Amino acid sequence: QGKLVESGGGSVQAGGSLRLSCVASGTTYHPLCMGWFRQSPGKEREGVAFLDDGGLTHYADSVQGRFTISKDTAKNILYLEMNDLKPEDTAVYYCAAPVYEAGLQPCAAIKSNLRRFGPWGQGTQVTVSS
Helix, strand or coil, X not given: CXXXXXXXXXXXXCCXXXXXXXXXXXXXXXXXXXXXXXXXXXXXXXXXXXXXCCCCEEECCCCCCCEEEEEECCCCEEEEEECCCCHXXXXXXXXXXXXXXXXXXXXXXXXXXXXXXXXCCCCEEEEEEC
């Protein structure tokens, strides 16, 4: 499935913005769904935003209206635009594709099941101070 590398994290004050990027390399795998996840210390990894191949988006309630997921198909890059950041958004953010067996499933069918995604990269740290 190639390699996914996240970047764009950093430290910002509450109300600030960041844009995360996820570059896919070494693969011809094009699943129907791609997603952004995050994990804070002591908490389980959670899905934040998902994008279907046809353009349909899905967002966690906590980020709805503030985060936007998009992709540059030609460059094979997935983005997460994050606005109005809050301290509770502090986490390591990961992008992920579905495991190969789930590659033809839409986001709605798999976004709630962490086990349908992977492997996981190193992630990028986002820290929001109040």
